[in-house]
Amino acid sequence: MVDWDRGSYEDTATELAPAAAHVVQRAGIEEGHTVLDLGTGTGNVAALAAQAGAQITAVDPSPRLLEVARARVGEGEFKVAKAEDLPFDDQSFDRVLSLFAVIFSEEPEKAAKEILRVTRGKALFTAWEPVGLMNDALGILGRATSEAAQTPHRRFDWGNPDNVKELFGDIGVERARITFEAPSAEQYLQRFETRHPAGMAFRDVLTRNGNYPDVRAQALAALGDDRPLRVTSSYFIFTVESRAAG
Template sequence: MLDSDNTGTPADFFRAWNQGEHPDLYEIENEALDREGLVWAELARLAPWEDRTILDLGCGTGFWLPRYAELADTVVGVEPDPELLAAARARPGGAEVLHGSAEHIPLPDASVDVVHARFAYFFPAPQNDCTAGVEEVLRVLRPSGSLVVIDNDQHDGEFAALLEAANASAHQGEGEYIKSWWAEKGASTSFVMSSWTFDKPQDLVDVISMEFPNGTSDDWLSSDPQRRRLSYGYALHHLRKH
């Protein structure tokens, strides 16, 4: 187990290039996500957290913790990056924020009802086995509890096209491989088409340039400098503990 303070960072930890290096821009990105509420509706359908204990695994700066607190009985955030913990702990809503990781969750056995992992840790690929994290989540889940992993749909939507142009599957796994990997674990996968909608065109440019720093998005960005929205497909992997 890891401590809840700023010590004990896992040896294999690496800082995320987006939120870890650009927390202010990532805040803008989070504000743009799914303003339609379509992903939130599907998350609630798959594994309701009202009056339950929910764990935001890889909570980052804690952007989503106050929203969980609107319905949940107890909200816990776990984050491996020690530099993001203070921001997460400062969020309103009363969540408990702990220093840990997917493989080292500092909670007792069978202590939570729902775990959400939003673009955190679970990127199955032939060179990246995420089984240890699944096993640790199952340890802390109560019977009939649920893990829901929020990931990218790599096939549909404008963001999927940007991922393909950047060859993101070389690092995070190919879409069909990921779906099969989760199916082998006993999970189901559902897809939701939503969007990122920004207040200003420059916000979209800044966030997309952060996510694709190698320039693969430049042509798409220059094709419509005034755009504030792009279609974004989500893949939700749902694993229930028996």
Template sequence: MSPSRASLQKKPREVAAMFDDVARRYDLTNAVLTGGIDHLWRRAVTKAVGAAPGERVLDIAAGTGTSSEPYADAGVEVVPADFSIGMLREGYRRRPDLPFTAADATRLPFADDSFDVVTMSFGLRNVEDVDAALREFLRVTRPGGRLVVCEFSTPVVPGLREVYGKGVLKVLPAVARRTSSNPDAYVYLSESIEAWPAQEELGRSVRAAGWTQVRWRNLTGGIAAIHHAVRAH
């Protein structure tokens, strides 16, 4: 099952089922579709998070845990969480040492002030209520703690927006048919990227949720962007 059209009114069960379907080959498909650049983006996120041993990180929408592994391997306590049980099962199969946790971003199963950092990569646009999720992230973050969100965004390089929107995004489903167990899911994914707000608009949403020191950095000409924020003391 996959949502027939992308919108900002997602049906959580349909989105979760979609990710369940693609879990086994999700990481491979992402690498193929991005030409391997997704690894560079994730490395940039890890650097932006800047977690040190002794800190606790919530990696929400962690999927199979690929984004969580660098923290764990560096001795940082990390909790990979996702609302797709299929993704979590695949992640646990790969890394049974990580505490994979089923979690809805809008209703996190964690106490207030539980984490030094909350990070989310390429998952916020799949959340039913983005504003509620951003408030939940604030709730579970300790005062002075950090938010780092990486998401597809709006290209800022002249000409790139047209090439990306009219070219790359349109061929994603066709390419996915070669590697994905559910190619139709990538119709939804490409449409959700096109429907997602630009950098400044997302920044305003982060501020409205109560975060401070909001800023962002473009990756690959704005195809993706990393938003940073801090919870006030």
């Protein structure tokens, strides 16, 4: 299980800023809209939605990251909460947005029900498409960690639109891309394993198991040896209309 209070997720959040801008633009936020940023992290989405004139509510399971978001965004409501148990009334929000956050839910069905329950307008959330070099490298680490910890790997694949349709019914699907850069694959992986909460969790489990050097070498090979590293990853933006809106 990932402890999102660890490390420095701020690094990754900076890389994801273009995706946040894309999602907020697609959301069609208007002055006075109530917006829930679900899994706000450092507040990428919340900050942009606030600039668009929205009334912001942000939740995250990490108290540390929530304080980072609060300091960045300023005015709004900030609560420690998980997607599976949202402390809000039915149909509370014009927009519910989640940038690569709900995909970490341990109970996808509950998370989907909660999103539908609190949305009176529409919800937009992102998930990585399971293709490309970055997916290959992180998949190697994730599968090895699950085997070492004897836990299921990818119990629910948010990167499969058909799976998401089973949770939400009718959805809009858009594919987008984002590019990650680093001086080298080695430096990128080093930052991931020492600063990203998930990378730190992978490293800890595999180090205890004794497999980390071998698995790390496989992940590094998957990223390639280009200098500088430049990897483009694709992701989906899913849009769900509130059932109450129709």
